[in-house]
Amino acid sequence: xxxxxxxxxxxxxxxxxxxxxxxxxxxxxxxxxxxxxxxxxxxxxxxxxxxxxxxxxxxxxxxxxxxxxxxxxxxxxxxxxxxxxxxxxxxxxxxxxxxxxxxxxxxxxxxxxxxxxxxxxxxxxxxxxxxxxxxxxxxxxxxxxxxxxxxxxxxxxxxxxxxxxxxxxxxxxxxxxxxxxxxxxxxxxxxxxxxxxxxxxxxxxxxxxxxxx
Amino acid sequence: xxxxxxxxxxxxxxxxxxxxxxxxxxxxxxxxxxxxxxxxxxxxxxxxxxxxxxxxxxxxxxxxxxxxxxxxxxxx
Numbered sequence: 001x002x003x004x005x006x007x008x009x010x011x012x013x014x015x016x017x018x019x020x021x022x023x024x025x026x027x028x029x030x031x032x033x034x035x036x037x038x039x040x041x042x043x044x045x046x047x048x049x050x051x052x053x054x055x056x057x058x059x060x061x062x063x064x065x066x067x068x069x070x071x072x073x074x075x076x077x078x079x080x081x082x083x084x085x086x087x088x089x090x091x092x093x094x095x096x097x098x099x100x101x102x103x104x105x106x107x108x109x110x111x112x113x114x115x116x117x118x119x120x121x122x123x124x125x126x127x128x129x130x131x132x133x134x135x136x137x138x139x140x141x142x143x144x145x146x147x148x149x150x151x152x153x154x155x156x157x158x159x160x161x162x163x164x165x166x167x168x169x170x171x172x173x174x175x176x177x178x179x180x181x182x183x184x185x186x187x188x189x190x191x192x193x194x195x196x197x198x199x200x201x202x203x204x205x206x207x208x209x210x211x212x213x
Numbered sequence: 214x215x216x217x218x219x220x221x222x223x224x225x226x227x228x229x230x231x232x233x234x235x236x237x238x239x240x241x242x243x244x245x246x247x248x249x250x251x252x253x254x255x256x257x258x259x260x261x262x263x264x265x266x267x268x269x270x271x272x273x274x275x276x277x278x279x280x281x282x283x284x285x286x287x288x289x
Contacts (some may be wrong), residue, residue, distance in 0.1 A: 071229040072263040080237055089229060131227045 001135055011049045013039060026056055026109030027118070033040045051154035061121050069096045071128060081202045082136045087190050089128060090162060094186045101170045108171070129162075130155040137197060146198040154197050161189050215273065215285055218242055219259030224253045224281065231257040232264050235286065239270060242288045247273065250284045257282050 005013065017038050021030045032053050037044040052054040074088035097103055110118045134151040137172060141148055168174040169182045221238040223231040231252045238248045250261070258275060261284050265272040269289040276283050 070260075070263065072232055072260050073267060075229045075232045076236060076264060076267050080233060080240075083235065085229065128228050132230060132233075135226065135230055 007049070010045070012102050014046060014049055014056070015063055016061055018056050019063070019102055022060060022109070023055060023105035026106075027053075027113045027115065029109075031057075055120070059116065060106075064100075064106075065121070069093055071073065074149070082140065083190075083194050083199060083201070085132065086129075086136075086194075087187065090186055090190055091133070091183060093125075093129070094162065094182060097166060098170050098182050104166055106171055108167070126163075127159060133158055140199065145200075145202075149197060154193075157196070158193050161193060162186060165189055215247065217285060218246040219224055219248050221248060221250040223257065224242075226252065226262055227254045228256050232260050235261060235264055235284075239286065239288050244288050246288050248286045248288065250286065251281070252282045252284070253280055255282070257284075261286070 014035070018030075018035050021035055021038065024030075030053075032043050032046055035056070036046050039045075045057070050059060057138055069092050071092060072088045075085060076094055078084045078088050107122045110122050113119075130152075133155040135148065137149065137151040137154055140146045141151075165177075165182065165185050169185065180188075218236050219242060221234050223234045226234065228287040231250065231254055235248065235250050238250065242248060252261075254260075262272060262275070264270070265286060271289060272284065273287050274283070274285040
């Protein structure tokens with residue numbers, strides 16, 4: 001017989017088990033019966049806490065959302081330059097996400113589950129990066145500190161670079177990168193990105209200097 | 214009515230940009246001067262409160278006006 005738990009404890013254990021199963025099989029691969037079975041309770045117990053499987057999935061996502069990374073401290077501690085802020089917020093995000101591989105698996109499944117709402121949820125976690133990069137590159141171009149490029153494309157490239165590193169290290173555990181830690185790998189990828197967009201530091205104006213040649 | 218010494222427009226900007234704008238704006242002020250910042254990101258409320266706590270600046274006012282969030286911050 002299942003141990004009698006308080007409502008809040010029961011809810012928390014349901015969410016924890018559901019998260020593991022959703023991350024393993026995606027939304028469509030998990031049934032309420034299976035979640036209940038893992039908890040050794042009847043489905044009726046689950047429905048006391050969550051109206052539907054969809055509501056349960058949303059609750060799992062909300063738990064994740066509540067743990068949204070705070071970039072305030074690192075931005076306050078940065079020197080305000082594009083590269084320093086980008087390095088610091090990337091490190092925060094990578095540390096947070098890599099400590100919860102279930103999150104990454106859920107993100108992967110969401111790409112195929114067909115739900116725009118959940119896909120949008122995961123895309124919103126990248127918004128701080130895409131918005132920051134697009135805005136900053138636009139500003140750098142206006143000051144002729146970098147050559148013209150398309151900021152949304154650069155932002156997409158960055159998202160792909162870091163996402164791929166997270167998948168390689170945390171999910172696929174690709175042996176090719178086993179000799180470098182995830183934080184160091186991401187630092188190196190940030191440097192590659194900065195070189196690719198032609199960033200040479202604040203106050204530099206290589207685009208203007210090239211015109212003089 | 215409070216008059217700000219510097220106004221920063223962070224409308225349309227999402228985290229971390231309002232914080233960065235606030236940081237850069239505050240850095241140009243002297244102690245006691247007031248920065249006004251207007252944002253549309255709902256997350257800016259919590260973020261700017263945390264910003265003030267971490268930097269020793271004082272949040273004088275924080276209000277929502279329509280779809281905008283208005284903040285007056287005094288430099289510590």
